[in-house]
Amino acid sequence: MQHRILGDNDCPILGIQLNPGERVKIERGSMAYMAGVELQGKMNSGANGGGLGGLLSAVGRSIASGESMFITEAVGVANGGRIGVRLPFSERLFV
Numbered sequence: 001m002q003h004r005i006l007g008d009n010d011c012p013i014l015g016i017q018l019n020p021g022e023r024v025k026i027e028r029g030s031m032a033y034m035a036g037v038e039l040q041g042k043m044n045s046g047a048n049g050g051g052l053g054g055l056l057s058a059v060g061r062s063i064a065s066g067e068s069m070f071i072t073e074a075v076g077v078a079n080g081g082r083i084g085v086r087l088p089f090s091e092r093l094f095v
Contacts (some may be wrong), residue, residue: 001014001017001019001022001024002016003015010063011086012086012087013081013085014085014086015042015084016074016082016084016085017080017081017082018036018074018075018081018082018083019076019080020077020079021075021076022075022081023075023076024073024083025071025073025074026071026072026073026074026083027037027070027071027072028071028085031067031083031084031085031086032084032085033082033083033084034074034082034083034084035082035083036072036076036079036080036081036082037042037074037075037076037077037081037082037083038075038077039072039074039076040072040073040075041070041071042072042073043070043071044072058080
């Protein structure tokens with residue numbers, strides 16, 4: 001997995017290159033582009049996994065912190081798969 005900040009300070013995008021099987025979790029609405037990756041929707045249950053415990057964990061996270069109950073996971077399916085992730089709001093990035 002390799003990453004690079006693309007664009008300028010007014011509209012930065014994090015470009016991520018994924019090899020087959022590599023995964024990255026992204027927040028809802030943050031994807032700008034993709035090529036050679038597959039998207040999978042998952043419950044945002046952290047390390048608890050699935051089942052009732054995972055469901056309760058996802059609900060608790062959603063209530064306590066305002067996080068979504070679901071998260072998108074991008075999985076590389078081809079060599080050089082690419083995904084662009086942007087900030088969920090218009091903000092300048094100072095590096």
